Amino acid sequence: MASSSSHAHNKNYVYDVFLSFSGEDTRKTFLDHLYDALDRHGICTFKDDEKLQKGKEINDELLQSIHDSRCYIIVFSKRYASSSWCLNELLKIMECHKTNGQTAFPVFYDVDPSEVRKQIGAVGNALAIHRNRNESEVRRWREALKEAANLSGWDVRKTANG
Template sequence: MASSSSTSSINKSYQYDVFLSFRGEDTRKNFVDHLYEALHRHGIHTFKDDERLKQGEGINNQLLKAIEESKLFIIVFSKKYASSSWCLNELVKIMECQKSNDQIAYPVFYDVVPSEVRKQHGPVGEALAKHTNKDIRKWREALTEAANLSGWDLEKTADG
């Protein structure tokens, strides 16, 4: 007999098919906008912060709730992704949800290679080094964990 927790995860319905996590400064007006439009065109209900955040409500709470209510996550790692504490906090939540629920994360490496994210070297390491926050340890762990997932390295993909 299945346990009640596995039964509830099977029957869970999600508000969003996909949650996009990205650093807007690097990717919003190019890769992420194209990805969002392609998902939308195929009927995939996607959370993208500039499309879905409600005015007058706390941003952090909305983002965390949207993560919990999403079936899949696409994490677009870029050179400045780790410079944003918002992105890093999203990433920690995404990795928590992936471990404890039936949600799945897919990393996309845009203008960075997986090892830079995994080991926090190069531009990713430089961006992360600017933080003097108590959360740095859990951010490092989440970056490493996410970079160890099978995903897409756009430098090795035809036409990026």
């Protein structure tokens, strides 16, 4: 019987990398540089403003693109948790990470990993805007944030030149 990690290696993926990010915080700064660097190295990357087909249902296409990606780079920023789109992407990413063996890499941009893990500080404040939503949905988001923040990743604040 094949393990889940071998399943991920045998599948034909549409994208090498799916980028999950809050455009408000990172689109015109860090994300554009990351996307360009991946593109220069021939890495097929899904970035919503580059790859979404006009006229298609955005949510369905995003979720399918997550499923069709070999790995994920989740760029956690101060406003990431304020976006239900980002949080729903994160749920799908963590589902694929656990069940299909696809790899998720967290990047902490201008936030401490413990802020994401514990949902405190700017991340806690961003998540608080969802307090009137369905309790079980928010609980799933909180768990996904914690699981993703527990993965080995990069704290941009601790790298050369950020």
